[in-house]
């Protein structure tokens with residue numbers, strides 16, 4: 732799995748400002764991998780196997796990477812893959828006429844988990860639509876094991892990346908050009 736990310740050139744090195752505002756000398760560009768069906772198929776196979784045990788009826792993920800993952804895992808399990816999108820009031824909702832039956836069993840998937848926010852948003856969207864989350868599977872866990880769920884969860888791989896607060900960043904001190912991700 733790490734090999735797939737490396738082969739696809741998903742690990743970028745340089746000087747990055749992450750979504751959190753912290754700085755890092757590495758960045759994981761998941762779409763360098765997700766643009767390739769052959770890599771995506773491989774990682775989704777691991778995620779699909781982990782979720783299959785809990786008999787999901789539908790696979791759901793958040794925009795944007797979650798669209799690709801939900802679709803491919805759905806394809807492998809013979810199920811549909813749907814996605815939720817940012818809601819104006821915060822969190823995420825299912826749009827585009829995606830519906831769940833009451834009690835429908837849903838496997839939630841996501842790409843890179845750092846704070847877990849988009850996974851929790853997707854769980855919330857499933858519950859709001861009347862479904863039941865049976866398990867969670869992420870492609871990469873960057874949380875350092877800090878994020879946990881009330882349902883069984885699986886990570887295809889775990890990656891640790893060093894980050895610094897902006898005012899403690901050694902790359903800033905060296906004057907290396909910063910890229911906002």
Ligand SMILES: [Zn+2]
Pocket residue numbers: 746754755897900901902903904909
């Ligand atoms: Zn910096």
